[in-house]
Amino acid sequence: MSLYDTVLGIIFLSQTGVGVLGNSSFLCFYAHTLFSSPRSRLLDPILVQLTLTNTIVLLSKGCPLVNFYFGNVYFLGSLGCKMVFYFQRMSRGLAICTMCLLSIFQAVTISPSNSRLAKHKVGVLKLIRPSCLLSWIFNMIIEVNVPLHITGSRRINSSHTGGFEVLYCYREKMLKEIIILPSLRDILCVGGMVWASGYIIVLLYRHQRKVQHIHRTSRSQKTSPEIRATQTVLLLLSIFVSAYCISCSSALYKVYEIHSGDWLVVVSTFTALCFPTISPFLLIHRDTQIFRSCCASWQKPSLHS
Structure with a gap:
């Protein structure tokens, strides 16, 4: 095991460990907040789904790479490779759909009463859990x-042709018919995110101009929970889309460039794991209820000591 492999193993181990810890902490703090104040918010089911999806992405992508770079190259058999890649692809698609749902329902939630969306707001928001x-x-x-x-x-299929190795497994080139649905899903979801983000930005700009004269003489401008939640969604979307574009570009280059080396897999995986690692800490910090619950749980041991 070379120094290069050791460094990459430590990087992916740290990234996966921190991400799983962050998502688990968010779920624990959310459960504590839900029990202390049973009134759940409209978008909470989507945030819980996002956290669960993040955990699946981290475990299915990060753990195999950690094992690989720490010297356990052939740790997955045929069944293990099939399961790992299935969960990788499924969780990737689920993450895109979840972010699309989050952006669209957030846009519906903050839509003004005189807008077209307001007429269908009650009915649309009832579709969150079924969606x-x-x-x-x-x-x-x-x-x-x-x-x-x-x-x-890789060891089992070292003599195969017509496919390519992905560090620890061997994958055949997929037919166009098989990737049509996932590609259409990605295009529709990214389009939905772009539309919802643009709509949200326009609403925030109008809201800021509308209330600007009220806070002009005030030194302490308090942001409403709705605006804070909307800003959090926009921040999550910007991080997700940035990581998604970099990861997709690296993956596409890997497919069409045979002699690209394994470094593209490393870049693609690292960027794909950035969002599920960062997002739970961003949610904890930006969510006032969960952040207060988090601070209270940290202060209790210090008070007793």
């Missing part, structure tokens, strides 16, 4: 063909 459930079912179904194109570990 979350359907996103799970949809992504589990459209990625069901992925295991058929994972033929096992």
